[in-house]
Amino acid sequence: MPSNSPYCPIPSRISLNAHLYRAETSDDLRHLINDVARAAKYIQFAIRTTEAGLAGTKNQFGEDQVKLDVLSDEIIRQHLCESQLVASFSSEEMEDVIELDPKAPYSVVYDPLDGSSLVDANFAIGSIFGFYEGKEIIGRRPREQVAALYVLYGPRTLLVYSVGKGVHEFILNDVGEFILLRENLGVADKAKTFSPGNIGAVTDTAPYRNMLNLWLDEKMKLRYSGAMVADIHHVISKGQGIFTNVGGAKYPEGKLRLVFECGPFAYLMEQAGGAASDGKNSILDVAIRDTDQRTPIIIGSKEEVKRVCDILSGKTR
Ligand code: AHG
Ligand code: MN
Ligand code: MN
Numbered sequence: 001m002p003s004n005s006p007y008c009p010i011p012s013r014i015s016l017n018a019h020l021y022r023a024e025t026s027d028d029l030r031h032l033i034n035d036v037a038r039a040a041k042y043i044q045f046a047i048r049t050t051e052a053g054l055a056g057t058k059n060q061f062g063e064d065q066v067k068l069d070v071l072s073d074e075i076i077r078q079h080l081c082e083s084q085l086v087a088s089f090s091s092e093e094m095e096d097v098i099e100l101d102p103k104a105p106y107s108v109v110y111d112p113l114d115g116s117s118l119v120d121a122n123f124a125i126g127s128i129f130g131f132y133e134g135k136e137i138i139g140r141r142p143r144e145q146v147a148a149l150y151v152l153y154g155p156r157t158l159l160v161y162s163v164g165k166g167v168h169e170f171i172l173n174d175v176g177e178f179i180l181l182r183e184n185l186g187v188a189d190k191a192k193t194f195s196p197g198n199i200g201a202v203t204d205t206a207p208y209r210n211m212l213n214l215w216l217d218e219k220m221k222l223r224y225s226g227a228m229v230a231d232i233h234h235v236i237s238k239g240q241g242i243f244t245n246v247g248g249a250k251y252p253e254g255k256l257r258l259v260f261e262c263g264p265f266a267y268l269m270e271q272a273g274g275a276a277s278d279g280k281n282s283i284l285d286v287a288i289r290d291t292d293q294r295t296p297i298i299i300g301s302k303e304e305v306k307r308v309c310d311i312l313s314g315k316t317r
Helices: 016-022 027-049 067-083 116-121 199-203 206-217 228-238 258-271 302-312
Strands: 054-058 064-066 086-091 106-114 125-133 147-153 157-162 168-172 178-182 193-197 242-245 275-277 297-300
Touching (some): 016 168, 016 178, 027 106, 027 125, 027 157, 064 067, 067 106, 086 258, 116 125, 125 258, 147 258, 193 206, 206 302, 228 242, 228 258, 242 302, 275 302, 297 302
Parallel strands (some): 086 106, 193 242
Antiparallel strands (some): 106 125, 125 147, 157 168, 242 297, 275 297
16 A cells, blocks of 8 residues: 555556555445456456357347357456445346345446457457446436446557546556556547447438538548447547447447446546537436446547537537
8 A cells, every 4th residue: 555654665656556545535446446457357368368259148138249258247247246345236248237235335337348249350349347336226327426447458458447536547567467557638629530330320310421421521530440448448548539329220229338338438538528428418417227228429529529419410410
């Protein structure tokens, strides 16, 4: 633990644990985030060593699970159970909210492996987590999260977290510790890059086509990988940009899930000075009716989020 004793050398690097401690995070939340970060190290190892194939099972959304989806979910569950700090949890890979200990302080929602179908292509993928106080998840709003974080498994393994005091980025070093890279990441109001998800929707959703044409006409740069962790991290890392996944005939509410994907990213993006909308309201204010709820998402630089919402609603062209 950081101490003022003259016997404690001044550290040459700041660990995730020390950073959480300095941010005056409660001990319970600090321990829980450390436990989740530890789970991510095992997932990072599993990605490098596990076969990329299908598990032969489907998740609650009817999507084929790859072996790594199942394994990552198991690794996280194991760490949440061991922490003794989790009242309940809900995973993209499990149908129900699971109660562990109603007296424990936190509920955790997570997407164990986002972009898992990209593993064989060796694209960057990630894990996403949101943390609530208490044991209820249904009936809450993402604004009630007390922390959110994601881990990006790319050429480097990065962890980006917020406990409501800015957004901070850590890198996994060779001895397996997350070390501070950049503090207080910020997202500017104007976007220069665009990341259009569920692009198939342009065939039946004229305003989305208009939006896409505008981005092309304005010579904005395309940055889309197919894993929202990597695509939204691009926005947070470069300090500008827009990511969308909006509705169309195939996915009327877009493809992404409110609880496991959009909620945690909305929390992080607002902490970084950006915005996240479902087209009308902040994602942070959308009530959670069910864990399988999908929502359109327009997230990133504030002015661009507003412009996209105006165009999609037909307010402007
Ligand atoms: P998951 O792997 O957890 O199912 O999520 C994949 C999601 C998200 O990461 C990404 O933005 C979106 O699916 C990509 O959809 P398309 O392949 O249709 O672009
Ligand atoms: Mn996902
Ligand atoms: Mn997933």
